[in-house]
Amino acid sequence: MPLSSSLLKMYASRLGFAACGVAPAAPVEEIVAENFRKWIAEGKQAEMGYLSNHVEKRLDPTLLLEGAQSVVSVALNYYPAEMLDSEHQYEFSWYAYGQDYHDVMKSRLTALAEALLADVEGEVYYRIFCDTAPVLERYWAWRCGLGWIGKNTQLIIPRAGSTFFLGEIIIDRPFTAYDEPIPSRCGTCTRCLDACPTQALQHPYELDACRCLSYLTIEYRGEMLPAEAARAMGNCIYGCDRCQQACPWMRFARPTEVEEFRPKTDFFQLNRESLSSLSVEDYRKIFRGSAIKRAKYEGLMRNVRAAEPRK
Ligand code: B12
Numbered sequence: 001m002p003l004s005s006s007l008l009k010m011y012a013s014r015l016g017f018a019a020c021g022v023a024p025a026a027p028v029e030e031i032v033a034e035n036f037r038k039w040i041a042e043g044k045q046a047e048m049g050y051l052s053n054h055v056e057k058r059l060d061p062t063l064l065l066e067g068a069q070s071v072v073s074v075a076l077n078y079y080p081a082e083m084l085d086s087e088h089q090y091e092f093s094w095y096a097y098g099q100d101y102h103d104v105m106k107s108r109l110t111a112l113a114e115a116l117l118a119d120v121e122g123e124v125y126y127r128i129f130c131d132t133a134p135v136l137e138r139y140w141a142w143r144c145g146l147g148w149i150g151k152n153t154q155l156i157i158p159r160a161g162s163t164f165f166l167g168e169i170i171i172d173r174p175f176t177a178y179d180e181p182i183p184s185r186c187g188t189c190t191r192c193l194d195a196c197p198t199q200a201l202q203h204p205y206e207l208d209a210c211r212c213l214s215y216l217t218i219e220y221r222g223e224m225l226p227a228e229a230a231r232a233m234g235n236c237i238y239g240c241d242r243c244q245q246a247c248p249w250m251r252f253a254r255p256t257e258v259e260e261f262r263p264k265t266d267f268f269q270l271n272r273e274s275l276s277s278l279s280v281e282d283y284r285k286i287f288r289g290s291a292i293k294r295a296k297y298e299g300l301m302r303n304v305r306a307a308e309p310r311k
Contacts, residue, residue, distance in 0.1 A: 003070075003116060005175040011115040012074055015108050016258055018164060019075040019157055021144030021179035025068040025170060027060040028139050036136065039206065046209040048219055058134035065127050067172040073137075073144035074112070075157060075164035076105055081255035081262065089272040089309040092292065093214065093239025094163055098261030100291045105130035105167040113169055126171035137166040145179030151204035152192035152243035158185065161253035162244045185249070195246035197232035213240035217303050218295050230306040237275070237303040238292055272309045 012020035154162035
């Protein structure tokens with residue numbers, strides 16, 4: 001018996017997902033696979049070596065779950081309800097304001113799968129994913145009809161923007177109906193390419209991580225940031241949102257209602273003085289359960305030293 005796609009969408013909406021779609025599990029389209037292999041071959045993944053591991057699995061979800069028949073993709077809004085302003089002197093990228101999205105997404109995806117399978121007979125095998133396995137998540141969001149992939153490489157949801165986390169359920173059952181991809185609505189616009197201060201988006205739909213401030217301030221482990229990045233980062237000490245801030249579709253973004261994405265008070269109290277003298281203990285306390293721990297203490301302090309606080 002196929003699973004009901006209308007029930008899936010109803011449960012997803014009740015659980016606070018802004019969008020949900022489903023597609024048959026199959027290898028990704030050949031042009032997408034080719035682009036991914038080329039991107040790796042050209043070294044555009046910088047030092048994120050894990051991206052060149054398990055390439056075959058990343059390009060074919062049926063290798064991630066035996067008997068996989070469907071891929072469900074969901075989106076969870078993280079557009080901040082309250083922004084850091086000039087009093088804070090430094091910025092963090094929006095996705096990192098609240099609790100670590102891996103945990104939030106995982107518990108909601110588990111609840112979604114349990115609701116969907118509550119009355120289903122027989123064994124059903126599934127796996128849930130959010131940024132923790134070789135899955136081409138933006139491709140699946142596009143393939144499941146959630147939105148289109150923008151020139152800034154972000155998955156953009158019509159009349160909602162791009163500030164959404166993506167997650168998936170790969171499951172060994174078919175659904176009553178599948179969704180279709182929607183065409184790009186970027187048109188001739190190049191605002192994201194023009195807004196990138198390090199020219200990481202040299203061509204539409206392709207990002208060179210080696211130049212991207214998000215990569216350099218979060219993933220890069222060097223003791224000092226490259227001089228060009230330090231000049232370009234301004235006051236943003238963790239991640240970068242410039243390519244999505246410049247996107248005209250972001251005018252539709254609405255504050256998230258996901259309680260876990262509300263920042264803690266002590267995060268909001270950080271300023272130049274407290275950040276430049278931040279101890280490891282304070283760092284651990286303030287960023288407990290936050291995605292910001294990805295940069296590690298040394299990385300965050302390196303970024304603070306390189307950045308220019310807003311006057
Ligand atoms: C590595 C990684 C990064 C790297 C590299 C980013 C990149 N563009 O590749 C760095 C550290 C720079 C990064 C930064 C950010 N990331 Co990141 N990242 C990932 C990760 C782990 C893998 C991405 C990957 O495989 N990249 C390789 C490239 C080649 O693939 P891709 O960009 O994902 O998708 C391409 C292909 O799929 C192809 N394609 C596929 N289908 C189609 C169809 C059509 C029609 C076309 C034209 C193209 C196309 O085009 C896409 C664009 O090039 C994913 C999680 C995951 N497992 O997917 C999160 C993920 C992509 N990141 C995410 C986020 C939120 C961010 C940041 C906004 C965080 C921040 N503020 O600093 C920035 C955005 C920067 C940017 N413009 O990408 C979200 C994106 C949500 C969204 N709405 O798109 C993800 C999905 C995590 C999640 N689970 O929510 N990230």
